[in-house]
Amino acid sequence: MIHFNNVSKRFDREGKSFWAAKNINLDIQEGEFITVIGPSGCGKSTVLNMCAGLMKPNGGEIYYRGKQVEKINTRVGYMTQKDNLLPWRTVIGNVEVGLEIKGLGAKEREKESSKFIEMVGLKGFEKHYPQELSGGMRKRVSLAKMLAYDPETLLMDEPFGALDAQLRLILQAKLMEIWKETKKTIIFVTHDLEEAITLGDRVAVFSKRPGTIKLIQDVNLPRPRDTFNIRFTDEFSKVHTTLWDALKEEFIEEVIGV
Amino acid sequence: MSVSVANSKSADHLPLDEEIKISPLKENIKLAGIRFALLAAVLLVWELASGTIIDKFWISQPSDIFRTLYSWILSGELFFHMGITAQEMFIGFFIGATGGAILGFILGRLEYVAKILDPFIMALYSLPKVALAPLFILWFGIGIEMKIVFAAVIVFYLVFFNTYAGVKNVDNDLLDSIRLMGATERQILMKVTIPSALNWVFVGLKMSVPYALIGAVIGEITASNRGVGFLISFSAGQFDTAGTFAAILILMFMSVLLNFVLGIMEKRLLRWKQPNSN
Numbered sequence: 001m002i003h004f005n006n007v008s009k010r011f012d013r014e015g016k017s018f019w020a021a022k023n024i025n026l027d028i029q030e031g032e033f034i035t036v037i038g039p040s041g042c043g044k045s046t047v048l049n050m051c052a053g054l055m056k057p058n059g060g061e062i063y064y065r066g067k068q069v070e071k072i073n074t075r076v077g078y079m080t081q082k083d084n085l086l087p088w089r090t091v092i093g094n095v096e097v098g099l100e101i102k103g104l105g106a107k108e109r110e111k112e113s114s115k116f117i118e119m120v121g122l123k124g125f126e127k128h129y130p131q132e133l134s135g136g137m138r139k140r141v142s143l144a145k146m147l148a149y150d151p152e153t154l155l156m157d158e159p160f161g162a163l164d165a166q167l168r169l170i171l172q173a174k175l176m177e178i179w180k181e182t183k184k185t186i187i188f189v190t191h192d193l194e195e196a197i198t199l200g201d202r203v204a205v206f207s208k209r210p211g212t213i214k215l216i217q218d219v220n221l222p223r224p225r226d227t228f229n230i231r232f233t234d235e236f237s238k239v240h241t242t243l244w245d246a247l248k249e250e251f252i253e254e255v256i257g258v
Numbered sequence: 259m260s261v262s263v264a265n266s267k268s269a270d271h272l273p274l275d276e277e278i279k280i281s282p283l284k285e286n287i288k289l290a291g292i293r294f295a296l297l298a299a300v301l302l303v304w305e306l307a308s309g310t311i312i313d314k315f316w317i318s319q320p321s322d323i324f325r326t327l328y329s330w331i332l333s334g335e336l337f338f339h340m341g342i343t344a345q346e347m348f349i350g351f352f353i354g355a356t357g358g359a360i361l362g363f364i365l366g367r368l369e370y371v372a373k374i375l376d377p378f379i380m381a382l383y384s385l386p387k388v389a390l391a392p393l394f395i396l397w398f399g400i401g402i403e404m405k406i407v408f409a410a411v412i413v414f415y416l417v418f419f420n421t422y423a424g425v426k427n428v429d430n431d432l433l434d435s436i437r438l439m440g441a442t443e444r445q446i447l448m449k450v451t452i453p454s455a456l457n458w459v460f461v462g463l464k465m466s467v468p469y470a471l472i473g474a475v476i477g478e479i480t481a482s483n484r485g486v487g488f489l490i491s492f493s494a495g496q497f498d499t500a501g502t503f504a505a506i507l508i509l510m511f512m513s514v515l516l517n518f519v520l521g522i523m524e525k526r527l528l529r530w531k532q533p534n535s536n
Binding site: 054073076077080086088089097098101102129131 | 431434435437438440441445454457529530531
């Protein structure tokens with residue numbers, strides 16, 4: 001459904017140019033949950049930006065449902081690292097934005113948005129402004145905002161990074177539930193290996209800059225998965241070892257390089 | 259169990275600070291009292307020093323000033339002149355603000371035109387507006403129109419610049435995120451660009467209200483036969499120090515009142531900007 005064909009992206013900064021991502025080849029099936037992991041600055045976010053059509057690759061092509069992505073791809077919902085909430089709108093106003101664009105009536109908007117606000121555990125904060133919330137709470141609003149307008153594919157860039165461990169487990173479970181119900185396609189970038197394995201059908205490991213895909217590992221854990229207990233299974237530790245071996249080198253080189 | 263008992267026990271015995279309770283009302287009354295005393299002291303020193311240490315001709319005397327004010331109130335002069343100045347200010351503000359907001363918005367959207375016009379706009383902006391007063395007298399006479407135009411020009415520039423900056427500085431990430439949701443150009447304008455720019459427009463409006471008053475008063479001082487600015491220059495021209503001080507006091511009162519109203523409006527309109535307002 002999403003097809004990356006030799007995709008490369010170069011950035012020019014202060015006269016110097018460097019490759020953020022090089023020769024990315026990746027095929028994502030419809031309804032798949034793929035997680036992406038790699039050292040920071042390896043071009044993971046860049047790949048999502050290109051998939052959303054916010055950036056153009058300098059080489060290669062991206063196809064979404066067989067059509068080349070050349071302008072903004074409105075079929076994907078994108079949760080960036082920045083929360084991108086409208087500061088002059090309340091929590092509920094922010095969650096409703098996508099529904100307004102869709103042209104839903106006020107009643108229906110409220111029904112939908114309340115559902116997702118409750119889901120991310122922010123019931124009672126509907127009338128608060130983003131400025132009045134903590135970073136983790138804003139992240140959750142941003143998640144509710146994306147889920148509420150129901151895009152076909154979800155691009156998520158470290159969505160749970162700012163949350164505490166318990167809440168993260170809860171939201172991981174909720175996300176998997178939604179994914180199971182709606183059969184959405186999800187590309188999920190994380191820096192947490194356990195999270196990557198817990199959620200993904202496959203885990204793609206990025207090398208350090210210039211980012212390339214080093215390894216794609218299938219995760220054959222049965223679903224539904226228990227976000228808390230799954231890490232104690234044998235299959236989990238087997239996958240964990242394989243991925244960590246691949247990932248370790250990238251980090252070691254990085255540390256020595258510094 | 260034993261742990262919690264131990265905890266509660268030790269909590270009972272912990273030497274806790276006495277809770278200090280400051281009633282906000284009491285605090286405010288105290289503050290107001292100190293301020294009032296300070297003001298009274300200054301007025302008293304002024305009253306006593308005038309005619310003894312410093313010649314009354316230069317600094318007048320509070321009692322004289324209040325007598326003048328009182329006579330102006332009785333004769334109706336006070337409200338007549340205040341009304342004129344307020345009228346000039348508000349009409350000037352309205353025209354300048356509307357023009358500045360509309361033009362600033364248009365130019366903020368037309369990037370290339372803005373680029374061409376940039377040096378001209380900057381040149382006009384850096385010109386001290388006071389220098390335009392004689393020209394406006396020539397064009398519009400010494401009536402109320404000249405003050406309106408003068409106030410409007412000053413307000414126009416402030417609102418124009420803020421609106422222009424506001425439209426240009428809309429967060430690109432916010433634009434992208436709403437585009438991804440499939441928003442049309444019109445929806446982007448209504449849901450992101452305008453609300454985001456409005457914040458800047460408000461700043462411009464707030465800044466420019468006092469300037470509208472300044473514009474009106476400068477216009478009156480330059481050439482006129484009514485308004486608070488006229489009262490100031492006329493009294494000074496008659497060597498009436500008490501009248502000059504009285505007129506300045508009126509002006510001060512007007513601008514304090516204005517800032518007070520603006521403060522309230524800002525708090526209501528820009529609630530989202532104040533962190534932890536709950």
